[in-house]
Amino acid sequence: MADEFRPLKNAFGKFATGIAIATCVDANGDFRALTINSFTSVSLDPALLLWCLENKTAAYPHFMEADAYALSILGAGQTALSNRFAGRAPEPPAPDEYEIWETGAPLLKSRIAGFDCRIHRRHKAGDHAILIGEVVRFDSNDDGPLVYYASRYYSGLT
Ligand SMILES: Cc1cc2nc3c(=O)[nH]c(=O)nc-3n(C[C@H](O)[C@H](O)[C@H](O)COP(=O)(O)O)c2cc1C
Numbered sequence: 001m002a003d004e005f006r007p008l009k010n011a012f013g014k015f016a017t018g019i020a021i022a023t024c025v026d027a028n029g030d031f032r033a034l035t036i037n038s039f040t041s042v043s044l045d046p047a048l049l050l051w052c053l054e055n056k057t058a059a060y061p062h063f064m065e066a067d068a069y070a071l072s073i074l075g076a077g078q079t080a081l082s083n084r085f086a087g088r089a090p091e092p093p094a095p096d097e098y099e100i101w102e103t104g105a106p107l108l109k110s111r112i113a114g115f116d117c118r119i120h121r122r123h124k125a126g127d128h129a130i131l132i133g134e135v136v137r138f139d140s141n142d143d144g145p146l147v148y149y150a151s152r153y154y155s156g157l158t
Pocket residue numbers: 019034035036037038039051052053054055056057058059082085086087088089148
């Protein structure tokens with residue numbers, strides 16, 4: 001079946017982005033993880049960021065109920081991690097793959113930047129929700145990014 005949104009997706013996809021893994025802790029205490037490219041920085045003081053969560057995804061209720069989330073920005077060559085957490089019902093990160101900072105949401109050890117956030121605001125917008133987070137702790141390193149552009153991954157920018 002033809003994808004009626006393909007032309008719009010093609011146009012949106014002309015904005016090159018990075019890739020992040022969003023994680024939260026669900027009501028049972030289990031980790032949920034989702035590949036996203038809708039990350040945007042919002043504010044420096046206070047430190048705010050946002051990303052957009054599709055309302056049809058299985059992870060939707062968990063991220064809407066959680067009071068915190070973490071984002072791990074992927075580095076060059078980490079396409080497998082991106083694909084893993086973009087799949088249906090992905091295995092959560094294993095204990096040797098993550099660390100926990102302030103909120104309890106897991107940060108992947110494989111990252112070029114990490115953000116541990118408490119929910120600041122949630123806004124429903126069309127078929128997504130905009131999740132604005134207040135950054136309570138972050139880090140970054142000098143490794144190069146995993147880039148996503150026009151439905152393809154690119155590495156080797158630096
Ligand atoms: C490159 C890439 C970027 C994505 N970005 C987002 C995003 O920003 N927000 C979102 O809700 N889902 C995003 N997704 C989709 C999710 O990672 C996941 O594939 C989807 O929600 C799984 O849906 P399901 O649980 O219904 O199978 C992205 C997927 C890929 C491959």
